[in-house]
Amino acid sequence: MAQLQERRFLGLELEKEVSGTNVLTFYFACLATIMFASFIPQGQPFLLTEFLGIPPERHGMVSGMLNFWAEIAIIIAVAIFGPLSDRFGRRPITGFGFLVMSGGIALYPHARDVSELLLVRLGYSIGLAAVTTTIVALVADYVRDQSRGRATGLQGVMNGVGAMICVFLLLKLPSILQNSGATAQEAGIQTYSLVAIISFITGVLMLIGLKPGARTKSEHSESLLSITRNGLRAAQDPGIALAYGASFVARGNLMIVGTFFTLWVTNYGTAELGMSRADALASAGMIVGIAQGCALLGAPLFGILADKITRVRALIIALAVSAIGYGSTIFVTDPFSTGMIVCAVMIGLGEIGCIITSGVLVAQQAPESHRGAVIGFFTLSGAVGILVASVAGGYLFDTWRESGPFVFFSGVALLVLVWAIALELRTSSKTPTVAMAGDASA
Template identity: 85%
Template sequence: MATQQERRFLGLSLAENVTAPNVLTFYFACLTAIMFASFIPQSQPFLLTEFLNIPQERHGMVSGLLNFWAEIAIIIAVAIFGPLSDRFGRRPVTGFGFLVMSAGIALYPHASTVGELLIIRLVYAVGLAAVTTTIVALVADYVQDDSRGRATGLQGVMNGVGAMICVFLLLQLPAILQRGGASAHEAGIQTYSIVAAISFITGILMLTGLKAGSRAPSEHSESLLSIARNGLRAARDARIALAYGASFVARGNLMIVGTFFTLWVTNYGTTEMGMSRADALARAGMIVGIAQGCALMGAPLFGIMADRINRVRALIIALLVSAIGYGSTIFIHDPFTPGMIVCAVLIGLGEIGCIITSGVLVAQQAPESHRGAVIGFFTLSGAVGILVASVVGGYLFDTWRASGPFVFFSIVAALVLVWAILLERRTAGLEAQPHTIGDAA
């Protein structure tokens, strides 16, 4: 019989029958899932121009439309894959997800109309939903409760590494291939084919490397109606309600960065600086990489802060950084100036800060009896943030200014910030240890 010492890996206390290869496969899934999820929206400006000849004045609305319906598909698919992964295990669902994503990525540059692109994007979104659902559950499956925090922190690090690989390698491929003699169209086809091949290999690895079966039910196993009913009922806890609002901001921020940051820089580079679309995309990837690099470095700082001070106060700090970072883009006309680098730093820190502090807050406040529903509604709140960011952000990008989506979410972050400050003042002094899990509001 294995001892507890023999079932430790990377400083984590492993659950029964979980092996080191299982854990390594899981963290590789975390890395590649974010890599592919970042690649599709961030490479889209190149595709819209070089393959579909969409005028730049329509890029914002088209990108918003694609993101909107993709998120709708993800919401529906998550409600299906949660119970499926509980019944048949995480391994087949995760492998299936990466294989479907591979098909979507491979087909993406072959779309000849926006309608065809939307259909392919929905196929890709179904695969992403399968992977996302199982990754959430695998943390609970693979480690014991006393290692849950460290396991989640390591997951965040792998997510950051995946995002960095996307911006510093995958988004550079079209420019690299064009410098090697390929045309823009050929470079695009080759780039998407390479990424699709990586996703296919990852899917096969999941089918062989993850542990068969499942240990704990997924928090997405409840129906959407049950999640909505119990999640709303739990919002009578003022801190849970605040966490829902913060999730709206956090996920909306993530979508804004992933879609409109790249679109802004690439469009400006081609129209104002005479750059090729591939070179502009590569330059955009570098700026997004700065934001993601700051997010990667800031993740452990916000995690430590959320454990050492009042968690509402930690969220206030994250929201403040987010509001300032996104709002400061209103002063930026040329995204290639040093001022944009400063904005990127603040945006990266605000993005990861809101994600971590809102997640820690909802985990603290969620009652044991309805934890799945609360976390599920928290996720749904974030999905609504993505939907709003897609529609409103796309409209503002095309009809007002390129920084419009960022300014809009700065205002949203500021409103939730005021909400958090008022709540923190109202509850100040009510608890001696406000950061202890399980405290009441």
């Protein structure tokens, strides 16, 4: 009887030899990963000004360049860590990832110029790639298929909590420390050092708490060439092709929020309102926190919606919210205004809606024979979205207006929205099929 009870935890049906401690460690990894992944780009405006002395009019291009090369490093590293986690197990790769991230975070404020900052960011990104690769596989390792939906929903909640901890605690630390008497540089170094220590402790906990070994192969185990070839072939299915396009939007949205939202608010706060960089960063965290809070609340709503109506219709709603939310920023001149709060609410809902609905659509459409390749190419499409958002967003932020990155991705979301509506109309004009339905049989 004790053995049967051990196989069920938090309402989840667990795989053989998976304990409650393993599951709790996994969900803490989800929380910590998003917390650290949010901290680096959102804390960057403070570092660029106070440590490197880069003028605000160059922040967009510099931030975009750092994100671009970091994403390239992640794409390459994921292709390496997938097979390694299959061979050596998730536990050592996950622990290694957090330990490498810890070193990158600790070194970040000690970079003397943008070139050194890029090198440190690349090292940090390699650690982040190791962690994200194993987290994708751990759900399959730990939870039986009938509990995967609930397990993924709980994972989304932990991601949201991690993002909230970042914006309401970590981003406020420089301001708190400066108000206690520290200089801007002392506050920055102390903040990054504390976050690095937390990452190091997290890595140690992973080495202790995760289950050794690997039950299933990671969906990142195939080579990039194989993923690209089989993923493109699978795109002959219009639902899979649409999911790829939606992934491009969803991941690009995530990068836009994480990088340019904070940059916009902090630059405005210091230039127009005379705030210190630390106080402006804390205020930016509040605005981003509203967006992330709405994303946290909206996650279960979009999950339920995707099961109640067709997955394509759920995606249409998410894309519409995203296009309106991001596009409305063109009317915002003061990022501290009520108009920005309304945009933040819409942006948060659109961001999480696109992530969830695109994910369930590709999971539904991916054929069993090439599921790994389809999911891998889906992830690769999202990475391309991040690359485009980094380059185009940075250029538009510096040369046009602060809302430029948001308006640009509003246009991208609108294009994919038209694509999704056309597919839904074409599908609904024929005999309904299971392939596009969001019922229990999907």
